[in-house]
Amino acid sequence: MNARAGFFAKRPDALGTQNLRALAGPILICMILGMMILPLPAFLLDLLFTFNIALSVMVLLVSMYTQKPLDFAAFPSVLLFSTLLRLSLNVASTRIVLLEGHTGPDAAGQVIESFGHFLVGGNFAVGIVVFVILMIINFMVITKGAGRIAEVGARFTLDAMPGKQMAIDADLNAGLINEETAKKRRQAVAQEAEFYGSMDGASKFVRGDAIAGLLIMVINVVGGLIVGMLQHDMDFGHAATNYTLLTIGDGLVAQIPSLIISTAAGVIVSRVATEEDIGTQLTGQLFQNPRVLMITGVIIGIMGLIPGMPHFAFMLLGGGLIYAARTMNKRAEAKKKAGSITDVTPLASAAAATAENAEASWEDVALIDPLGLEVGYRLIPLVDKNADGELLKRIKGIRKKFAQEIGFLPPVIHIRDNLELRPNGYRIALKGVEVGVGEAFPGQWLAINPGQVSAALPGTQTQDPAFGLPAVWIDTNLREQAQVYGYTVVDASTVVATHLNHLVVTHAAELLGRQEVQALLERIGKDTPSLTEDLVPKVLSLTTLQKVLQNLLDESVPIRDMRTILDALQEHAPRMADPYDLTGAVRLALGRAITQQWYPGSDDLQVMGLDPTLERVLSQALSTGTNPGLEPGLAQTLMTSTQNAMMRQQNLGLPPVLLVQHSLRAMLARFLRRSLPQLKVLSYAEVPDTRNVKVVNLIGG
Incomplete structure (x- = not known):
């Protein structure tokens, strides 16, 4: 009741101020x-x-x-x-x-x-x-x-x-x-x-x-x-x-x-x-702006001091402006002082605690951050919270977008400065290991060449750190000219954020730890508690579930549809123990979503396929022994043929998708993933019956 009374007590003043401002015109x-x-x-x-x-x-x-x-x-x-x-x-x-x-x-x-x-x-x-x-x-x-x-x-x-x-x-x-x-x-x-x-x-x-x-x-x-x-x-x-x-x-x-x-x-x-x-x-x-009011008031006041001028009019208006500016400055200083006291108190307490506890303790053990971003000193304003750094907002957007599209919340990205880096350099680390580096220049713009620009631009030649496209750092006055020429122009914070987003999506499987899997189960358990309680840990261990989800992420399959994933595991886990076999069963359940991911709509699936002879040879190699492998010559032939087929596929503007028999899919996906990470391997069993398949490029033919 008091809150409502307070709201209605404040509301007339706000409305009155707004109405007065609106009546100025x-x-x-x-x-x-x-x-x-x-x-x-x-x-x-x-x-x-x-x-x-x-x-x-x-x-x-x-x-x-x-x-x-x-x-x-x-x-x-x-x-x-x-x-x-x-x-x-x-x-x-x-x-x-x-x-x-x-x-x-x-x-x-x-x-x-x-x-x-x-x-x-x-x-x-x-x-x-x-x-x-x-x-x-x-x-x-x-x-x-x-x-x-x-x-x-x-x-x-x-x-x-x-x-x-x-x-x-x-x-x-x-x-x-x-x-x-x-x-x-x-x-x-x-x-x-x-x-x-x-x-x-x-x-x-x-x-x-x-x-x-x-x-x-x-x-x-x-x-x-x-x-x-x-x-x-x-x-x-x-x-x-x-x-x-x-x-x-x-x-x-x-x-x-x-x-x-x-x-x-x-x-x-x-x-x-x-x-x-x-x-x-x-x-x-x-x-x-109190600075504008102060300068204007001083100028008008000085004009009022000139002999022969109407002193009262000039001094009255100049004094009023100066008074208003000083009032605004006092309010700003009071807010700043209050904020400084709030910020300094914990730091002072921490310093006192450190001085008292000089002996080493477990607090001195520094744990490695799952995700880290280190910046040179010229990039500090982009990540300065007090200065409302633009990169901080973008990083929050990256985590939210990742959670919505991939299906789990990634770890917090810890940001710190590193004087050992170049002034404009930055470093992205995954579990303490460097996975990406680059440079960004605040105040300049990166003009990225998407492949169809009409003219060159003066500036520092470089490459887009996320995708390796040719680019050039240009001054602000060339920004509009670059856009007219067909360049994609982004600022320094966007360059770092895009690179970070690309690496986070690429290493999604490594970011999915046991803690994230447990949090994901608790989130699903709020809606369907029986589904999670009957599966984990009664039928399936948390470690095996984590491995299955990581396998899906390794193959760029989002895990948003956890109900379907858990239903499939509930069905097949009693008969299967190998995480890779369970991953294949889950992919069959997610087949419609996987197909839709690469071929939206209802058009024909224009894919790459295996030559029948090569497919027969691979099937024979897969059926030999408990740990099947490929003979080196066959492996080299397969890799070369796949690269050539991918090039033809991309020249046609089609997604690099290889469609094979279900029994070959897992082996080929693991074999080709390291050298051709952009290639996606699907099985015929994952394609819905309502979609038509058209093989436009053969591998090994």
């Missing part, structure tokens, strides 16, 4: 429209002009500090709102300039007066020149360049989308990511392409703003002369001085933020929109 639009329609006092204009400058500085700093494409996805919308804000301020200031300009240079507020007098020395001719130069820089250089980058970037992004989708599919098939992660990455690829189109259109806002600023300046000068001379009986010189300086100050106070925003557009040309509403994006992404 509509409130901003209403404020902009209000400034265009309603007259504003000079003091309020000072605050709004100050806010416009602070907003432009903050946008520029956020664009510089973001690292990922989607970190500032709201930028096209920020560009639109900032442009509308400047134009609405121009309308509001034009109204007050024309209505109150005859009263003096401070008629439209102190900000416009300061920009008109302090920045250009009160000389309206200098002000006009500075204003025109700023517009030329903004219109001809920055805005035009950013628009061109967005236009070209959109083309390359669209061309690279198929390659990116293939890379996502490759990660999904390798078990490095799940369906949900693949869906998010596909959405990110689509959003990245969408962003360039958004930026190409958004840059037109800044270009139109520059043109509008020029026209507004001309209209204000002409309109001010007419209003001053005809309505307020001012002479031409007095009217020209008043209204021109006010217009120049108004134009500069709008064009400087416009120039800053245009610069930010060039910096953040690779961002894209997300599914969040604009209000949530603006408040969540603009005011999230």
